Amino acid sequence: MNAVKKCCILCLLLSCFVNAQNKQLLYNYTDIPQSLLLNPGAEVNYKWHVGIPLLSHLHASAGASGVSAYDLFADNGIDFNEKLRRVVYNLDRKDYFTINQQLEILSGGFAFGNSYEPDKYLSFGLYQELDVHFYYPRDYAILAYEGNRDNIGREFDLGDLNGKGELISVLHVGVTKKVNKKWTYGVRGKIYSSLLNFKSTNNSGRFVTTEGTNNFYNHTFDLDLELQTSGVASLVDLENDGQNDWNQKAIKELRKRVLFGGNLGLGVDVGFTYHPKEQFTITGSIQDIGFIHHAKDVETYTLKGEYTFEGVNPLFPNNGSGQTADEYWQEITDNFEDLFELDTITKNYTSWRSPKLNGSASYKYGKKVLKECNCTANDGDYLNEVGVQLFAIGRSRRPQLAVTTFYYRRLFSFLSGKVTYTADGFSKTNVGLGLSSHFGNMNFYLMADNLFEYQNIAKAQYASVQLGFNYIFPMEKK
């Protein structure tokens, strides 16, 4: 039983630290090599770069639509259970919780092609990604919260259970090709190795209690639930000499799966940059059009069946059915057992990655004024850029969207910054700030969003942070 309680509490806690995948600050921030991961057609201008291993890109984000940690845990004198009640009822089945984390293990790139003016850039790397996304299972929550007594006639939709999670490593190689001054495009191929995966996105069914004829109520169960897992069963089965021992073994086992050791998949990113006029830029990219085929260490659990229970008629053999009491009772028990028996099957399955779409339109202006002549530097870059960005991610029920406006400014030769204002399912007032500094060839960047909420991050429904170190060797100015 305690497991059930712990589970409930864990879910509650988890719900407070949820984030998403929009990287509006990094997108098209071409001072930073990792912008190539968001758009392989980004217009980078380096001879070569190498990410500092394990430190080149760290991204963590979590978000919850419709609720923040503050809503639930505010120390404001309101009874916790009253706050919990508000959360249970205020969220709807479209609300979701999400966590995303990425850690780049290795990365690098170099320009090649025409030796006078290399027109291609090859970039590659290996990163690890954790992505968890689940919808608020509203009808389950209300059934657990209220019970069925005050819900006679109400159909609880069991399809409200919808979630997936994955821990993967991604090995990738991309080529960016500058066609001319106007066009740059790129493509990146990816090999996914899935360390862990679970997916429960095709659930349906209902539970309803209605007024009965022979007895007070008919309870109708109509279940069609499925949970697919890969990489999980073998971890559960690890020999266990205490928790520490199990943790070590599990980590060792997971590490084996990082390079081709897990369930494998393929994916592709494509993107472009286009300048209709010198100062105007349009970009677009699609990331992670791909799948993972799960064949190793797979276990699928299903719960399927239909049964209506109206109680037990105990007086026999008078009921006229010709059954004996034993047979009758056995039938009821069998029906329930069949209904709630978890079938475990070994079945290969394919999980689709959540594809991400990015786009932007922007305008550059303001060249640096040179003090010596009080004129603008003709050969220099523009110092400012303003624009809008669009982000969408495909999720199991419907895509989630975000719109961002941004202002980019080159502050000094060694420092640039980007400010974003984003509206999405989490918040309509998300302001983010990113800075990228270049001291010598060392690049350090740091980005965080939802800054207004930073004074009390518990109030934020979404927060993300990205940082990293790279060693960049830029193209010489001609």
Next chain:
Amino acid sequence: MSKRIFSIWLLIFITSCVKDVDFKQVDDISIAPVLESSLLFFDFPASEFEEPTGTAIVTVGDDLELDVFTDEFLRDNLIRAEFFFEITNSIDRNFRADIIMYDENDQLTYAFDISIVPNGNTEVVTTHTEVFEDALLEQLKNTVRLELVLSMFPSPTGIPLNQNSLGNIKMRSKATLFFLIDTEDN
């Protein structure tokens, strides 16, 4: 300059914090769902109790396994249970329903009965609520088997029951289960 930028970042990180929240509140969690489930039912015509003398006691009964109350979740979180019975009788006889509960060693845990009085062949509705709380609830949680015995008593006027006798005896019942789910181990 870089120092200044650095201090800006530092400032942001120092001032960003989690304020005015108390995660320990989760210990106060208490959810109180109420479940209702159909229980026993039957519906018999007078002819089922056919007895030619008018003086015999007729009993029918059966028992059934009822081991849900020993479930760990119920043991930990069920704080009150009510069994509600509604008997509609139009047979011109007195009845008594005995509900007898046993634990896994076949020892009696609890028993109660419901007396049903007639009003000729007019429908008489008798209701009965049995509340399980505290010590009685503990006895319910040890119950694995339930026996229902329905006894029909002799007619005061000595009228026998046959195939043509009028009336029915009908029972409907439900259980109402009150839970309190919290972090305290009960």
